[in-house]
Amino acid sequence: MADKIFRVNMSDLTSSIEEVPADWQGLGGRGLTSTIVAKEVPPTCHPLGKHNKLVFAPGLLSGTPAASSGRLSAGCKSPLTGTIKESNAGGTAAQILARMGVKALIIEGQPNGDEFYGLRITKSAVTIEKESDLVGKGNFTVVEALMAKYGHGVGILTIGQAGERRMSAANISVRDPEGKLRSLGRGGLGALMGSKKIKYVAIDPEGDLPKIALADVDKFRAANKVFGKALVDHPVSGEALPTFGTAGLINVINGVGGLPTRNFRYGQFDAHDKISGETIKETIEARGGKSKHGCHPGCLIQCSQVYNDKDGNYLTSGFEYESIWAMGANCCIDDLDQLAQADHIMDDIGIDTIETAVTVAVAMEAGVIPFGDGEGMLSLLGEIRDGTPLGHIIGNGAAVTGRTFGITRVPVVKNQGIPAYDPRSIKGIGITYCTSTMGADHTSGYTIATNVLKVGGFVDPLKKEGQVELSRNLQIATAAIDSTGLCLFIAFPVLDIPEALTAVVDMINACFGIKLTADDVTALGKKILKTERAFNVAAGFTNQDDRLPEFFREETVPPHNAIWDFTDEEIDAFWDF
């Protein structure tokens, strides 16, 4: 049972291990990180200053045998958006932390001086040591060095050059089972870790860890079996995702005219077939990669993959739809190998692929490089790695880049780049972009499920009717799911198969010996959203921040000639719950 709070103070380089306060005991993942941030971080503080905190928390089910439950949440006041932020990722860290008894790791304060530090977390202690060898190095080098030092069981959180430079698109990388990387991608958490002068956190299990004690093992097993069956039975989580990965969406979203192209000018990309999930699968198979791969142990969905270069050597993994869209259609680059190369570089320098590629499109808009220039994109990533002035601009995301070059066509909400679904032609996701407590974020209320994939019913993506309610219900459910450590993709079966939701609730109850109902889960989701919203309001955000940029309201997007036509009142009604 994860029953300790590990707290690290980087101002005086001390640490403590604390009991979990009573009102945090039922929380995990996002529910816990957002609660801690709301309680301990002054909403108006500078995100890169000493008052911000970086909070890691495994989900409620992380470390248990529950299928696909290895997600790690990280929370803070976002250096990118200034809002509260939770980001979650796979990898091995959540499960190790949970089994070491770490309910949350809170990193606060800030050292003086320019030196970086490495943290080592064990069951009983935190060690803080100066680090110089790995400073300036990419994430892959860090992972190799730490695996050599602490063995192959070590969990790793690390930042690359982007995080060291406190660039607000920087992410935090999490070691995956093969020693590759997953990302706590959005919101600039890497910049925060860099501002605390932490190059890495090595989570050292020091050998085998005990299993998590379950209150009712039999009930847990039974529920997990039902849950696992639902995951493999559902056509999205059981078939589409394992077959084509998330990139299977390229052709699907292109088909409905919602694939933003050339910095959100068009809804379809002529060369979509060259970057599609189908083409990726063929390419992987021809080159001896893996078309199925789990981001953490116990994943039943296996939507990840290993993509090799022409010579059969590893090029990238976790080659996701959103990254491929952002670099591909939105920048008009159709060379899959260039995209994979860029994906690998971004993993290594530790920067969010969505934010960075949306930013590259904005730089293209500004004339820094032409649309379609794949080599130019790779060169911009080199500038980020090298910390040139242009690299600092791009590395700080789309809003800063648009501002710096005086561009108005900048697709952001609350300074975060809008991801891979045009909000004019898939209107539900536009409501999510506007109202998410974390800036434009598709994962916070993934209406694509219902607007496009017809999961959980169908709401016509081109009409306004029902979108606010859809986004609201999904954002509430997502806040709850993000608290469990379960992958968000479990939402597909949960939305369609009644037994799946029951099974999730049963697993939580069997784990902790409690008696939650589905209504309690909904109430938890609502409470998390309200907590996050209250933080943002105290930070100075208003309804005026819950808006799409001007051009979505004034330019139609082909092929449907759709426009963003929600009134302010309609958007603001999101919060009526």
Added chain:
Amino acid sequence: MADKIFRVNMSDLTSSIEEVPADWQGLGGRGLTSTIVAKEVPPTCHPLGKHNKLVFAPGLLSGTPAASSGRLSAGCKSPLTGTIKESNAGGTAAQILARMGVKALIIEGQPNGDEFYGLRITKSAVTIEKESDLVGKGNFTVVEALMAKYGHGVGILTIGQAGERRMSAANISVRDPEGKLRSLGRGGLGALMGSKKIKYVAIDPEGDLPKIALADVDKFRAANKVFGKALVDHPVSGEALPTFGTAGLINVINGVGGLPTRNFRYGQFDAHDKISGETIKETIEARGGKSKHGCHPGCLIQCSQVYNDKDGNYLTSGFEYESIWAMGANCCIDDLDQLAQADHIMDDIGIDTIETAVTVAVAMEAGVIPFGDGEGMLSLLGEIRDGTPLGHIIGNGAAVTGRTFGITRVPVVKNQGIPAYDPRSIKGIGITYCTSTMGADHTSGYTIATNVLKVGGFVDPLKKEGQVELSRNLQIATAAIDSTGLCLFIAFPVLDIPEALTAVVDMINACFGIKLTADDVTALGKKILKTERAFNVAAGFTNQDDRLPEFFREETVPPHNAIWDFTDEEIDAFWDF
């Protein structure tokens, strides 16, 4: 009588000359620009998009013989701050516009394409012509070319390379009587003019203009005489300013420990004597410059100067305290000739000296160049002129630069750089920085008058008592003064000599044949502030934006070890009127 609204639509390159609506008739200068912006500009629009408008308006007394009444106001939604903005400057444009009958010039819309245009305004028409020769050129070249084309009587508004590139620290330059430049400096108005693709506005009087008809000439003359006497009698406007220019403040503010040094670390600069008004006066006199100079015809104060280089050639004019402070003490550069050279370059490329030099200090903080590096500063200005990535960063001001380099020590309020008075050791001005409707701006409520110069009484700068009320009263008075076309420095006699205020009111009444009282003037000031504040609230600003950066609250400033210690409630009480 200025009785027409000139309106230019840059979307379709048309113009119209309109009657003045009834509710704008009693307004001028800032009162008029803010009223027009509040009525016609959507508060949430993108400042560089087609919905923003650029409004120029002479003051109520501009063009009359009233002493020191030649200020021109320009208003918009600021590209720098996102708030409403009014900036005013001397030069010849206000008086020419007023005598041509132009109550306001409203520029709206935005052309497609990359071509720039030049506007020519005459009494009866606006001509819009494509301009290519002057694009990419500095302001001095523009002024020379237009004086050659339209004669020496032409009024000129122009942008340099910074404005063309839509950099949000870009200013708009106004031709002065000698063909040199004054600046509509703060808030990034040059970026807005650049976004409308206007390189210059030539205001062509086509020969002699009629005098403005005064309703009661005798009464006007009598009041102007009293007013002029007060201006020359007062020790600040009549003696200190004409003798040493505004730079006379270097030693004064250094003396009270309020001269921000090394990016606001200290309140005194060791080398203050090397950049003081006294040293400037000696240097000017030794080199054959002018130590007295008016920025517009009819100025009785003559606080400007012409500063020559070692060889006696013109180097710069309008060499102001705030610019000298920002480049000097705050960047730790003590070579006066380097500062003058930088001042000249900034005039030529058309960028706000305060914002840019505050930004250079932030870049120094980030390690881009070392503190004290005058050549480095000149080199950064070259980057702005050339539009390099680093130039784009610096050219967008302190907030963008701080963000881009991940720096927390960034002295801004609402994204505008804090000017030349430390708010910890001169607390009244801190209240002005927080609550000004336009971001950190000393001119919007210049408490230095009372906190330091003991004009209008004395409020101890180191204590909190009385500062909110002082700033409020001065901001109200300033909003009214900024509507008259009178130089703000008339506030010194107005605050101390009862006849001076009466004379100003009498001049307005004698000009228009009306019967305002001093209370009406106060009511006007209040109404302007409330109008501006309402715009900002509708744009999404909250009380949380009325705050100084974190470090002012946490670091004391020597020599008084003063700290910023106002509570949120104390600051917010500013708006209780």
